[in-house]
Amino acid sequence: MRAIVLLAISAALLAVTLASPARADDDAVWAALKSGGHFALIRHALAPGFGDPENFSLDDPKTQRNLSAEGRAQAKRIGAAFTKHTILKAQVYSSEWRRCMDTADLLDLGPVTPETILNSFFQNRGDGDGQTAALRTWLQSANLRRPMVLVTHQVNITAFAGVYPASGEMIVMRRGDDGEFTVAGRILFK
Template identity: 35%
Template sequence: MVRFFIAFLLFMLPFSAHATDAGWAALRDGGHVVLLRHAMTSGTSEPANFDIEKCNTQRNLSERGKQQARKIGALFGARAAPIERVQSSRYCRCLDTARIAFEAEPEAFAALDPMTGDEAAKTKQKAAIMDEIRAYSGSDLLVMVTHLENIMELTGVSPREGEAVIVEPQGDGLRVLGRVVF
């Protein structure tokens, strides 16, 4: 069993590095959409008194998350094509990730808020995000700061906090071009 685990780890290491290399290559090329999961937070669920208009009632970036957002911005600035637009979930942790990383006020886009359990609402929300992605035709980057469940629903990828998933439209869905872990 131990040998199997070690072999599995050795097998997966090249894929992790390759995925990051492919991600950076796609970011350098530009013309793509980046689904960025918000940076690290404190806590694991929303407080009982949650209010979308009040950051003090939400799960927010931790100090480590703020540092991670600064790192994301620095690395994008040094290694990626310019950013044309930044859209964000209306949740403070996403807005703050965007503000800190890209030093700009993001466009709040409600479809990037966490997907609900209601299938009809989820379908409508996913369609709104897909419409934005399909409509993007810039030569730089469109960054969409969002949540785990949204990225999973759109791509099947389960990103870490602060991870970028670079995508392009393909048929009815999205093709993952690469990933970058910050």
């Protein structure tokens, strides 16, 4: 019996030890975002489905995949995490897709500016290489002295950062002195 108790205590201590670095990593990611020279790419929160419906129109949100109630709650949790880490205002840009605009708005970090270079190019609705190059050019001269948040789509983030984000995941990017971009860290909001 004593061996089982010791094993359980050891397992609990190991779990705490393994969990601590992840928390420290999260803190480092938030610190990087606040330090300047960094920006956040956020994949829109949970929206049921895949791609866009056949009758998709940017002008009509009813024709689009929209955030579920869970997605709306997820976006609010992301915004609350920004507040918890003392980021109360940010420059916020979003794809024109309703699920991105709603995610950006629910972050509650300030006015949301629609930005076409963040629009999805999945299903040939845009030019992936051209948009990614335009985004790089734009970000090379962007003012990153205060936090910047870009809400966009999986395909855009994968093309830019080389990672496959989950819905509601934040990828913090660093802009180097050479104008190149590297991943500083990732945080998944469930």
